[in-house]
Amino acid sequence: MNNLKIIDFDFDHKLLKKFIDFGYDIYKNDSQFIPPFREKIEFELTKQNPFFNDRIIRNFIIYDDNAIKGRISAIINKNMPNIGYIGYFECIDNYEIAKILLDNAMEFLKKNNIKEINAPINFSTWNKYRFVTEGFENESFILEPYNHKYYPLFFEKYGFTVLKNYYSNVVIDIDREMSKIEHIKQKALQNGYYIRNIDLKKVDEELLLLYNLTIEIFKNNFAYTEIDFADFKNLYSGLNYMIKAEYLLFAYDKNNNACGFLFGMPDYSLAFKKMNGKSDIFSKLKFLFYRDKAECFIMKTFGVKKTALFSGVGSLLVYTMYKNMKKNGFSKGIHALMIENNSSRKYGLGTTNIIKKYSFYKYEVLQ
Structure with missing residues (x-):
């Protein structure tokens, strides 16, 4: 590889197309890869994305002769001036290439007085972030990150260290899990808590409720950054x-105050693979056609207000979702992407199997 060339840009249309295309090409022979919607990726990386109201991006593409071998983005959030981010990393299995990409992203961030770099993350935790680090032998599922096995090894070799770990557990005996929390669920019901489904005829109104709950519940979480309702609605x-x-449950207390939610969906992996990143009518x-072939259910986002902690309402939400899963023919479910020290990991503890581990990294910039 004697003809390496690196190009940097922000919103150049032709380069951006090549940048995005490589994110699909690098996985073209990988049956586990679930192609993300191209329209979504294009929107994320263009000026139309409201995230650029307070963020700066610098994209890098590395060529060997005329063939793209890797890409990376350096991202700065103006509201967090000391922390920089690296995202959209994809690379062939060659550490020399990865190091050149990382060197260039690092140089850009250092010039902007960044003291700590978090990776991998595409803008914020509202978007794709983390590397899969264990469980590559298990099937990938929707809503989780996906990467080649050597990516985290390259980052660790470069000097990144693990900041946080996350886990996904599979539930294979739903009845057993329901029986474990039934008494807690019953306590919540006796204390006046109740559950309702989202009203899909009032999606905008319901999304505003979900947004307000999300902001209040997660505002003190690790790596949290607030977004406005327009951005949230777009997600x-x-x-x-x-x-x-x-599949989207809201919890209420006896005074009819919303106090929690649980969101999940069937694992539409097969259907998304058939769509191949496209969103046209066909x-x-x-x-x-393929959505009903989903065999597993993903429990993705789950939260309860502080005022309702230890009330049993969390177990009421989980129990209700388990019940809905069974009704719709799902024999197994996944508690997805749970941070290592989160209390939600208690669900299925000891009776479920960890199928994936993910890591989020940091790099301390030497002064």
Whole structure:
């Protein structure tokens, strides 16, 4: 590799297309890869994305002769001036290439007085972040990150250290899990807590409720950054076409105050693979045809207000979702992407299997 050349840019249309295309090409022979929607990636990386109101990005592509061998982005959040981010990393299995990409991203961030670098993360924790670090032998599922096995090894070799670990557990005996929390669920019901489904006829109104709950519940979480409702709404666009009402649950106390939620959806991996990152009418028809072939259910986002902690309402939410899963024919479920010290990991503790481990990294910039 004697003809290496690196190009940097921000919003150049032609370069951005090559940058995005490489994110698909690098996995073209990988049956585990679930192609993300191209429209979504294109929106994320163009000026139309509201994230650029307070963020700066510098993208890098590395060529060997005329063939792209890797890409990376350096990202700065103006509201967090000391922390920089590295995202959209994809690379062939060659550490020399990876190091050149990382060197260039690092240089850009250092010039902007960044003291700590977090990776991998595409803008914020509202977007894709973390590397899969264990469990590559297990099937990939929707809503989780995906990467080649050598990516975290390259980052660790470069000097990144693990900041946080996350886990996904599979539930293979739903009845057993329900029986373990039934008495806690019953306590919550006796104390006046109750559950309702999202009203898909009032999606905008319901998303505002979900947004307000999310902000209040997660505002003190690790690596949290606040987004406005317009950005949040965009993240959940098309939700009413993707789920049944009983897959997004809201919890209320006896005074009819919303105090928690649980969101999940069937693992549409097969349907998304058939769509191949496209969202035209024919691809949507493929989704409709293959969506009912999902065999597993993903429990993705779960939260309870501080005022309702230890009330049993969390178990009430989980129990209700288990019940809905069974009703819809799912024999197994995944508690997805749980941070290592989160209390939600208690669900299925000792009776479920860890199927994936993910890591989020940091790099301390030497002064």
